[in-house]
Amino acid sequence: MMMMQKINYVFLSSTLILTCIFFLLMCVFVLPRIAQETVLIHPEVTYLKYPILLGMYATALPFFYAIYETLIMIKIIECQSIISSRIVQGLNRIKYCAFVIILLYVIGIFTLDNANALPPIIAVMGSGILLVTIMVAAGSAFIKNILIKNQSKLSNS
Secondary structure, eight states: HHHHHHHHHHHHHHHHHHHHHHHHIIIIIHHHHHHHHHHHHOGGOOOOOGHHHHHHHHHHHHHHHHHHHHHHHHHHHHHSSSHHHHHHHHHHHHHHHHHHHHHHHHHHHHHHHHTTTOOOHHHHHHHHHHHHHHHHHHHHHHHHHHHHHHHHHHOOO
């Protein structure tokens, strides 16, 4: 049983680290290329190249922090228990990171749309990121509520 838990811990941690590396590489190599291609296809939005990149990089910070919190929670679950106040705090922080990402993307999309400068690729990418982020926020809030209910049941017993 302990060996299986260790394998799960290693698998989850390595998956998160690989995801983090993948998104870091995307931020460094793919986003600037997409921004450059968008400028070539839509020269009228050239002045927005760097503000859009800056906005996307700003959303990467809470994403990486949420990954860090997840790694900490996995370590706590491996060493202690899933019933821990630190797990609830971590889920809360992940939820807030998701809200920050949602807020930044909504502001960015509305700002670009009001300026009639919303390239289709940015609209599609932004909508996809918003959808996934909303699901993460809802999932973390749901799991947090379940943990809080279980903690109160255990403390009442």
